[in-house]
Amino acid sequence: MxxxxxxxxxxxxxxxxxxxxxxxxxxxxxxxxxxxxxxxxxPMADGGEGTVQSLIDATDGEIYHQTVTGPLGTPVDAQFGIIWSQQTAVIEMASASGIQFTTKETKNPLTATTFGTGELIKACLDKGINKIILGIGGSATNDGGAGMAAALGVRFLDKNGLPLPAGGGALGSLCKIDLDGIDPRLADVEFLVASDVTNPLCGDTGASKTFGPQKGATPETVAILDSALAHYADVIDVQLGRKVKDVPGAGAAGGLGAGLMAFTHCKMARGIDIVTQYSxxxxxxxxxxxxxxxxxxxxxxxxxxxxxxxxxxxxxxxxxxxxxxxxxxxxxxxxxxxxxxxxxxxxxxxxxxxxxxxxxxxxxxxxxxxxxxxxxxxxxx
Known part of the structure; x- marks a missing residue:
């Protein structure tokens, strides 16, 4: 038999x-x-929590720990994985910028930042990889991925040429996006973004109105954030020539999807499809x-x-x-x-x-x- x-x-x-x-x-x-x-x-996952561990277990990869800036601006212990056989890194943005780092009292989507996610990306670049799988669920943030980009050398300046403070609330004052200091290695790295979210960046089904309340946003805060992200998208369109406002998936993880579209070479895919492929x-x-x-x-x-x-x-x-x-x-x-x-x-x-x-x-x-x-x-x- x-x-x-x-x-x-x-x-x-x-x-x-x-x-x-x-x-x-x-x-x-x-x-x-x-x-x-x-x-x-x-071992499997669908792009959310557990994706790094599952892909590393399925491919005999390696887990690394990194102290990064959490969504509230304080240090947190995050992790990423490397599938060395494919020169591919795996990141869960929630590991650095997740809602688990906030409480009911400390949630503040006006100031929460994805800076730590950018620091994880930089740590992966330091390993010499050429592809990054990035799961973008479970965020505490609503900053359009500006924090992530800032960690990678992008400067967001107001009308006086001063850097904006962290968080999505400040993006309404954005005047100039300075790419002079952006990490040049990003040009050679492909990002595969694991997300089942198809929401646009702004509007009634956008990041702020759909997901902002669970991150602590009041109706007044939602309006501020939605307006700020709309302005952010307009500046990206005019200065970088990339339209992100209405693209499906741009609203994922508080607009991190839009930030990735603006500052990296990325494509979106369902998390389970990515894990199925790479496992x-x-x-x-x-x-x-x-x-x-x-x-x-x-x-x-x-x-x-x-x-x-x-x-x-x-x-x-x-x-x-x-x-x-x-x-x-x-x-x-x-x-x-x-x-x-x-x-x-x-x-x-x-x-x-x-x-x-x-x-x-x-x-x-x-x-x-x-x-x-x-x-x-x-x-x-």
Whole structure:
């Protein structure tokens, strides 16, 4: 009988297990039933939290830590990864400029800065890479990426030729963008921006009105920020010849999308598509008998670019059946059965408090996979 091949491609189960830990638990359970099977681990992510760790785990890359300027202007410990086999860096902007560095009392999108994200980019340039994958979810900022650009040598000046203070609120006073000091290495680096956000920079669906309130913006603050970003976009258009105001995705991460469009060579893509490509998932699925995926919760939203959906699409192209695991199964999952997912299993054994469920995630995944394996063995008999 042919040796069975399982491809294990889950996302992390937030606050419980990393994607790599889920892979190990899946293998441990299945190996009880299929001890001689081949198991291929492909830790996944969808461009948000965990993307750096998943891609580094999937490619045998390396994680680096860097002290950078946080969104409030204070030092924070951030990280980035390098996929050395592809001379590619991986950054999550939230690692430097994320909302987790603020509290209800300290949130201030008028002054929050992406300067630390620019410092991470500079650290990657110092490693000699030629491509940067940048996930831009979870920001505390609304500065249009001006802070990021400032860390890379761009100067934003007022009518008196003085540098603007940090934050999106000051951009309404922008008079000149000085590129004389921009890091010349940016010209030779391609940016692949992982974002599922299609909002423009300004207007009713723009960065400030859509995402500003969750970052602490009042209605009055939203109006100030939206006007400031509109002026910022106009200056970029006139002085740099790049139109960013209405481009889909420009409003991602408080307008960081627009800043990347203005000051780097970048293109936008869905996070799961980027991770699928750089992890080599499609190639690893060739000849597989089954693909296992999963994440903390699966529901009707999963088909809008979440990891299990992306994995299922890749597996479907190879004719590989897909089994998904989740800590929580919500409404609308029946829609996923026509999208490449063949079965969905919950891992929760019974009524327990949330702390116990998070703590016992690995053992719950292991037990569930063992039982799924026993069903598969019956089907093969």
């Amino acid at each position: 042919k040796r069975m091949k399982f491809v294990l491609a889950p996302d992390s189960f937030k606050e419980s297990m990393t994607a790599k830990e889920v892979c190990k638990a899946m293998e441990a359970g299945l190996k009880v039933v299929f001890p001689d099977a081949e198991f291929i681990h492909v 080599g998932l499609s190639e690893k699925l060739v000849g597989a008998d089954y693909c296992f995926t999963g994440e903390g919760g699966i529901d009707f939203q999963t088909k809008f670019g979440k990891t299990p959906y992306g994995v299922a699409q890749a597996a479907k192209a190879q004719g590989v059946p897909v089994i998904a695991l989740a800590g929580y199964i919500g409404e609308g999952v029946s829609e996923l059965y026509s999208e490449g997912i063949d079965a969905i299993f919950g891992i929760v054994p019974g009524a327990e408090n949330i702390d116990a469920l998070l703590k016992n995630g690995c053992s719950n995944v292991e037990r569930t996979c063992e039982n799924i394996g026993r069903l598969l063995k019956i089907a093969r008999a």
